Amino acid sequence: MNRVVLVRRGASVEARECGDDGRVVGTARLPAEELAGFVRAREPGRVRWVWDDTTRWYPGLLDAGVRVERCTDLRLTHAVLRRSPFVDQSLLTDDETPGWDALQPVSATEAALFPLDDPADRLDPVGEHRRQRVALAAAEERSRLDLLLAAESSGALAAAEMTHAGLPWRADVHERLLTELLGPRPTAGRRPAVLEGLLAEIRRALRVPELNPDSPGELLRALHAAGLPVPDTRSWTLERLDHPGIPALLEYKRLSRLLQANGWNWLDTWVRDGRFRPWFLPGGVVTGRWASSGGGALSVPVQVRPAAVADQGWRFVVADVAQLEPRVLAGMSGDTAMAEAARSADLYEGMVAAGAVAGRADAKVGMLGAMYGGTRGESGRMMPRLARRYPRAIGLVEEAARAGERGELVHTLLGRGSPPPAGEWAARPVDLGEPADEELPREVRDRHRRSWGRFTRNFVVQGTGAEWALCWLADLRNRLWRLGSGTVAERPHLVFFLHDEVVVHTPGHLAAEVADEVRHAAAAAGRLLFGSFPVDFPLDVSVVRSWAEAG
DNA sequence: GAAGGAAGCGCC
DNA sequence: AAAGGGCGCTTCCTTC
Known part of the structure; x- marks a missing residue:
């Protein structure tokens, strides 16, 4: 794979050809206005474009009609590597590290307002890229991290394309x-x-x-x-x-x-020229889920979804995964009994059919409790039953909770690490007896511990679920591109993504093929994360004119 | 008057 | 006895 690091140098751009180890083997210099043509010309040769931050490069390329297949977003990959327990931090860090730690994405309006004073321009992408390649080469679980970094960077491309195309809105x-x-x-x-x-x-x-x-x-x-x-x-x-x-x-x-x-x-405020264009923020949540900015994109109420209407002659293909997180838990824990329940289109019914619980409502409330840490009332009463029937799945989340309570770090399947616990409680080991004066009372500390344990419990499942969804999205993005011709917005393209749901805007005559590709991409994501372990990710797929008709 | 927290509610 | 994860956004309300 050819890696080309793009570097801004005032009014021009340096394109630095690198080997897999990040060492520079060649340099081209071109005026900034020739960048789009340069990228368009090189793209067919399977290039991985390496840049400081997708939000600083890709919107301009898309405006110029240029789409790229793959990139490395150094800001996002830096954030993952900095917290990954698979990485030797001494290989990654440098005087510049605080600058990369602090780097924020930009929106188009900011870029237009402050083009001359960007903290990104004080950082060296070539050096950061080389450090990341060296740290990655030495990492444990190298292939998992590779997958995570590629998926995270693909997500950045998809996010920029979704804002570029916009969600059709009447x-x-x-x-x-x-x-x-x-x-x-x-x-x-x-x-x-x-x-x-x-x-x-x-x-x-x-x-x-x-x-x-x-x-x-x-x-x-x-x-x-x-x-x-x-x-x-x-x-x-x-x-x-x-x-x-x-x-x-x-x-x-x-x-x-x-x-x-x-x-x-x-x-x-948010709808212009028939499009709703929120900013999607990949990696915006510590678990790896996306955040968003502008217009509350992650909570568009069902009430107003009738206004999301596909263009004349086009359709939406809306797809979501049923019970993503329990399925992910079955896969990551290797719990064959839960995977068996997941063979059913409705995992909770599968648990009922296996005799693990009496009814669907029990299954649902029990699993939500297992993943969120709810132990009160109904969901607490279900836990012993679930732990007996699904010891590996329940054991995994229980262990994540205990680790968090001890102040330890946890990580997702692909190696995204949890943040270190903050606060006074975390500074003390668990069993030091009664606190001295001016320290937190024991019951306050214990409350904080349990609360952090619920966070780490949920982190491993939510975070691995986000990894599955990123792999799904990344693969789907490329499948959609191959279905059509022309620019991103002229082919079937993603217009919305929300944790376990995608909306594709497609010419009507391609809708059935898009629905197939959405399913193929989900199966591929399952294999990427869980190999041959038999856990299914069935989708609900609808071809509709309006988002409100889906489901 | 700006800034920030809390309440409340929408999404998964 | 008590113990439910992650977000964004708007408004109210307090503080400086």
Whole structure:
């Protein structure tokens, strides 16, 4: 594989050819405006482009109509290697390391505002690349780390392409939906008519003429005065109350939430030219999940999904994995009994069929408890049964929890390490007797320990689930490219990704092939992570005009 | 008036 | 006896 490190030098770019060990074997220098043509010309020769950070290079290439198949995003791979327990840190670190640790992605607006003072320009990508290659060559579990770094970098390409293409969004459909639910758009600072009506009803029922239900403090006092001794004003707390004002209050909360989070202001801010373009942030969560920025992309409510409509003659292919995390747990722990349950399209039904639990609800609440650390009530009662039937799977998460409680680090299947615990509790070994003065009381320390144990318990499963999803996404991205011709947005392409769900925008006549490729990519991801271990990842796949029709 | 925390709620 | 993971966003409310 040819590796070419791209380096910014003022108005020009250096392209430095490297061997697998990161040593430079050749250099070309070109004016920045010739970069897109250079990359386009070299791309067919199976190049891995190496750059400091995908958000600083790839949006410009995409705007110029250039797509690349593979890259190394040094910012992201640095972050993984720095925390991986498979890596000898002394091979990786250098005077520049704090600069790489601190490097942040940019959005296009920032890049336009501050083109001249970028901390990335004070870092040397060639040196960092060489250090990473040396550290990787000496790492334990080299092939797992290789896979993780490749998948992480591919994710960065997919993220940039999704923002570039945008999720098709019909503002007219969205506006009609808002008007039906809330009434016509009010002038700035006024409530929509439907909310005003509900407000009057709430004030009447609670006998507080000036009540502002958007203020939790005010609302709580009003509820108490009405003889409703609630501890908070959350919807699920209020649902259990029997009082004439409550239905209107719950409806007010539901509609008010829609208005605030995804109302007309959201449309004005985030939808342009028929596209919703959030920023996806690969590696933005410590577990390896993506974060997002702008428009709340990771929590687009079901309520407004009817407005996501494929272009004329195009379709969405929407796919999600059923019970990703329990399946991943079965695979990473090598628990054949749980993998057997996972053979079923519904893993929880598979557990019922095996006689492990009485009903689907028990299976679900038990597994969620095992993965999140819920031990109270129903899910706690299920744990002994599950531990007997699935000793390896349950043992793996229990061990991760105990390690976290001891202040130790855990890691995912491919080698992403958990962050070190912070805080005073972590500075002390477990059994030092009673604390001295000015130290945390024992019960406070223990609470922190258990809380961190729940985090590390979940880290190994959530993080390995994120690795499966990244491999799925990376493989799918390349399969989609091969289905069409032209630029990214002219072929079937990804427009949305959320933990265990993808949305592909595709010309209608290719939709069936896209659905096949989505399934093939999922099977390939399973083999990449778990080899021949027999754990299935069945998908729900829908071909639809609107996102809301999926599922 | 800016900044930051808490409450609350949406997604997985 | 108590013990449920990860996010982003908007509003309210306190602090400086």
